[in-house]
Amino acid sequence: MGMFDAINASGSGLTAERLRMDVTAENLANAQTTRGADGNPYRRKEVVLQETGRGSFGSMLTSAMGTGRGAQSAGGVQVAGITEDDAPNKLVYDPGHPDANAEGYVEMPNVNSVTEMVDLISASRGYEANVTAIQTAKNMFSKTLDILR
């Protein structure tokens, strides 16, 4: 266990929540995008998070041997990847749209603004929780130092 394990873990949480907010903002911005990078409508993106060090050979070996600092120190969170939501696109009847098909339907992105707003709130509250954890860890450290005064 190190001096700043709690702060490091919460710091990785801050970075992760920020990325979640970035991706949600991208989804909201592209909610009406019918021409994505590959010419198809935009696909909703999601962040996948994982525990720091999980799955690496070193961590598996130390946990199997029951030694090392894996069991004793707080880890953190890291981004495993950004995946695309494979939900079907919405079909909207709009014959005047340039991207409408022969029947007059336009394929719109599979982004639901309500879901994105909820994700925004979740990311924001998660960020606040991590900030609170950091402040608490900091206060504990200062209180420990106060013993010497």
Add this chain to the structure above:
Amino acid sequence: MPIDGITSAIGGGLDWSVAAPGSSPIGPAIENDGTSKIDGADGASGGGFGSMLSQQLGNLKDLQTDAAAQSQALATGQATDASAVVMAVEKAQLSMQLAATLRDKSVESFQEVFRTQV
């Protein structure tokens, strides 16, 4: 030795696992001339308080250097993650508080010795 209890308590409770200080452009150099004398006074317990102290000072200097570099990166617009900068500054500040408190305690102990009635 009266310091042994504190040494073992600090050595067991905290993890000074950062390597010795390297040369760096920012921050003053730290001299470790007195460590051998402290070790000699400490006697049987090898390594001991002196090496721990110098290691802690190296750790402190690394954290301060890191905080300064990251603050500079933020000021010049190169930093992309503001929270990482804040974390680095916080860690540097807490480490400095720890070092200052330990120094105050050491000075206090010295003054206690100087007040000895002869």
